[in-house]
Amino acid sequence: MNNAINDPQTVLVLGGTSDIGQAIVAKLATTSLRQVILAVRQPDQVDVEQVAVGDADVAVVGFDATDTASHEALIADVAEEYGDLDVIVQAFGQLGASDLQDPIASAELATVNYAGAVSSGLAAAKQLRLQGHGTLVVLSSVAGVRTRGSNFVYGSTKAGQDAFATGLGHALHGTGAKVLTVRPGFVRSAMTDGLEEAPFSVDPDDVADAVVAGLRSGKSVVWVPGKLRYVFGLLRFAPDAVWRKLDK
Amino acid sequence: MRSQLTELSGWGRTSPTVATLVDTSTQELTAGGLAFLTSNRRGVIARGLGRAYGDPAQNAGGNVVRLAPGPILLDDEAGVVTVGAGVSLDELLRHLVPRGWFIPVSPGTRFVTIGGAVASDVHGKNHHVDGSFGSHLDQLTMLLADGRSRAITAASDPDLWWATIGGMGLTGIITDVTIRLLPIESSLCVVDTERVPNLEALLERMESGDHRYRYSVAWIDLVASGSGLGRSVLTRGDHATVDQLAADGHKALRDPLAFGPPELAAIPPGIPNALSRPAVRAFNELWYRKAPKEHRSFESITGFFHPLDMIGEWNRLYGSKGFLQYQFVVPFEAVDTLREIVKRVVASGYASFLAILKRFGPESGGLLSFPTPGWTLTLDLPAGAAGLGALLADLDAMVLEVGGRHYLAKDATTTPEVIRAGYPRLDEWLAIRKRVDPDGLWASDQARRLALV
Numbered sequence A: 001m002n003n004a005i006n007d008p009q010t011v012l013v014l015g016g017t018s019d020i021g022q023a024i025v026a027k028l029a030t031t032s033l034r035q036v037i038l039a040v041r042q043p044d045q046v047d048v049e050q051v052a053v054g055d056a057d058v059a060v061v062g063f064d065a066t067d068t069a070s071h072e073a074l075i076a077d078v079a080e081e082y083g084d085l086d087v088i089v090q091a092f093g094q095l096g097a098s099d100l101q102d103p104i105a106s107a108e109l110a111t112v113n114y115a116g117a118v119s120s121g122l123a124a125a126k127q128l129r130l131q132g133h134g135t136l137v138v139l140s141s142v143a144g145v146r147t148r149g150s151n152f153v154y155g156s157t158k159a160g161q162d163a164f165a166t167g168l169g170h171a172l173h174g175t176g177a178k179v180l181t182v183r184p185g186f187v188r189s190a191m192t193d194g195l196e197e198a199p200f201s202v203d204p205d206d207v208a209d210a211v212v213a214g215l216r217s218g219k220s221v222v223w224v225p226g227k228l229r230y231v232f233g234l235l236r237f238a239p240d241a242v243w244r245k246l247d248k
Numbered sequence B: 001m002r003s004q005l006t007e008l009s010g011w012g013r014t015s016p017t018v019a020t021l022v023d024t025s026t027q028e029l030t031a032g033g034l035a036f037l038t039s040n041r042r043g044v045i046a047r048g049l050g051r052a053y054g055d056p057a058q059n060a061g062g063n064v065v066r067l068a069p070g071p072i073l074l075d076d077e078a079g080v081v082t083v084g085a086g087v088s089l090d091e092l093l094r095h096l097v098p099r100g101w102f103i104p105v106s107p108g109t110r111f112v113t114i115g116g117a118v119a120s121d122v123h124g125k126n127h128h129v130d131g132s133f134g135s136h137l138d139q140l141t142m143l144l145a146d147g148r149s150r151a152i153t154a155a156s157d158p159d160l161w162w163a164t165i166g167g168m169g170l171t172g173i174i175t176d177v178t179i180r181l182l183p184i185e186s187s188l189c190v191v192d193t194e195r196v197p198n199l200e201a202l203l204e205r206m207e208s209g210d211h212r213y214r215y216s217v218a219w220i221d222l223v224a225s226g227s228g229l230g231r232s233v234l235t236r237g238d239h240a241t242v243d244q245l246a247a248d249g250h251k252a253l254r255d256p257l258a259f260g261p262p263e264l265a266a267i268p269p270g271i272p273n274a275l276s277r278p279a280v281r282a283f284n285e286l287w288y289r290k291a292p293k294e295h296r297s298f299e300s301i302t303g304f305f306h307p308l309d310m311i312g313e314w315n316r317l318y319g320s321k322g323f324l325q326y327q328f329v330v331p332f333e334a335v336d337t338l339r340e341i342v343k344r345v346v347a348s349g350y351a352s353f354l355a356i357l358k359r360f361g362p363e364s365g366g367l368l369s370f371p372t373p374g375w376t377l378t379l380d381l382p383a384g385a386a387g388l389g390a391l392l393a394d395l396d397a398m399v400l401e402v403g404g405r406h407y408l409a410k411d412a413t414t415t416p417e418v419i420r421a422g423y424p425r426l427d428e429w430l431a432i433r434k435r436v437d438p439d440g441l442w443a444s445d446q447a448r449r450l451a452l453v
């Protein structure tokens, strides 16, 4: 259960090795936090000692975003074992290549980033509804707000995930379950390692701060940094030629 | 029986969750209504008027039961009343006062139910003399997890009795309560009011003089610092006798037991946090200056016991993020800790509306009852304030270090460890609960948060 200032006690991270996911967990480590569950592709590769969560316990469970049939049982089992899940973070995702030559890899990317988000998102929603409380945090991206020629497959998966998440939030209204959709710009993480930084770049800690603030105040959408909300408010309507020019 | 999916929170309006809210009556419940409620694996909790500040009267994903008021049966000869647990103190007082009776213990608001008063073993300004609500009961009738209704007394089932008084609804639904009453001659109180310049003077005056009064409470200004740290207004008194009214030539002599408390205005929903620091500072200043240095007066029951009831829905003053109330008790010796906590709160700069200081007498015997001999301080804090969690964690540790504890009816941010450390009889309580509710039917958000279930 969250306390009166919305500090959670139990947090599940889907894609538990994610840099952003772990930064969120570290920022949620107050005296209230008791249990963190990292759901990851390779549980035996995770050193729980390395995860910064204050005095809370850390558990690791197997999770593959592409194995959509397993998600509902996985989340139900985690809740059975550890009790109510106050926060579930959807932190998995891949950047992929987004070239024009590889339909198979692109479809696989869509499976991870979109199909996986839909099935695990619905599984999470089912559990949160049953509980009558809790928040699903979805790491979307500004890449989905207006897709770019240079990473349109990734962008399209994030657009789908974002639309799913915000719509799910509406569908859950009145059930006690909430969705917080997070739209970061360029984040310096394993996913972007070696890539040239975009304007308004931030660190995983910045995303985590915004997520914690969003959870505290019960927001449904946060942008990181916050000013991207206004930047994209304009960019969304930039003429195509200008948009292509910016994507270089 | 009427049920509806509803978002519920406590008086502080923090951490709302959704549950099935069931409005029912004792008759319906005992006639098999409980079977309907047990179908949901998330359990059941009773809810009174939702005046607990945090999350004890909500049960996310489960059922929350509200009892219709029920009868008030006064035995004028014996001075006891048997009353449905869903009846509010407001209704009860409207029945009793004109007949010359008063409730043995009154919290700072009349808008609590008898069930809530028992489940939190509430205290009033007379704790140093009369103890808590649970010390004045003859019998409880409860609906237990096995679906049976049972009348118990302290002698017939001491375990269940003392696990229920202060047990936050987690041993069963209380349906009827028999209370021993206090006879009164008038509906007025004779009150001595003193303005006290600082905390040291306050503690000294309360220590040396409280025993002369049935009721005593101090309102502390938590904005003043330096030499004015802990400046306060101390009010102490008792029910006025007819002789006292006569000596004063008071107009209430015509109808000394008349009781018709007004409700003035309600704060509308949706207003932003009105209790900013400058506003609180100005209010506290005015309120302190306005208080007489030393003065005796007659006051109404509402004016003396329930001043906040004159403003409906005043909890909306804190805006959408709500607020929390922090109440702890520390042993009498621990004045250094008390002073340190006052200093920390003042220095934190969180605008705290008036804080309340009281002295507690002996414990009632309730295993999870809050009052234990010592100083109890109660203060309001806006829930949206940055860094509040860290401050409260520090205060929790300071309270526990000197052997103090926190009030479950106010708690909204403590942890299982904090409650365990403060309540040495928790394991006894847990064992009784396990016995009377082996399948864990009774459950609340607070109980989940604090590992009480």
Ligand SMILES: Cc1cc2nc3c(=O)[nH]c(=O)nc-3n(C[C@H](O)[C@H](O)[C@H](O)COP(=O)(O)OP(=O)(O)OC[C@H]3O[C@@H](n4cnc5c(N)ncnc54)[C@H](O)[C@@H]3O)c2cc1C
Pocket: B011, B045, B046, B047, B048, B049, B050, B051, B052, B053, B056, B057, B067, B085, B086, B106, B107, B108, B109, B111, B112, B113, B114, B115, B116, B117, B119, B120, B121, B122, B123, B124, B167, B168, B169, B170, B172, B173, B174, B175, B308, B409, B410, B444
């Ligand atoms: C302005 C204000 C002043 C206050 N002053 C004081 C004070 O001076 N002293 C003090 O001690 N407290 C004080 N309180 C706290 C209040 O007295 C308690 O929280 C009380 O329990 C609230 O009663 P309620 O009917 O609103 O119960 P709720 O808040 O609805 O429920 C509180 C608890 O009681 C349980 N409960 C309610 N009904 C039943 C039932 N029929 N059977 C079993 N369990 C039940 C619930 O499960 C829950 O655990 C104050 C609160 C306010 C808002």
Ligand SMILES: NC(=O)c1ccc[n+]([C@@H]2O[C@H](COP(=O)([O-])OP(=O)(O)OC[C@H]3O[C@@H](n4cnc5c(N)ncnc54)[C@H](OP(=O)(O)O)[C@@H]3O)[C@@H](O)[C@H]2O)c1
Pocket: A014, A015, A016, A017, A018, A019, A020, A021, A040, A041, A042, A063, A064, A065, A066, A090, A091, A092, A093, A094, A112, A139, A140, A141, A142, A183, A184, A185, A186, A187, A188, A189, A190, A191, A192
């Ligand atoms: N970095 C950015 O610039 C940025 C910007 C906006 C949004 N985001 C989003 O933020 C989220 C987290 O990204 P990040 O920056 O923290 O990158 P990251 O450190 O690379 O994290 C991505 C995580 O996804 C996991 N993952 C990949 N495929 C998976 C699968 N099939 N099943 C389960 N887990 C899988 C990875 O686990 P393995 O350890 O098994 O590979 C990795 O832990 C992603 O959804 C991303 O789209 C990132």
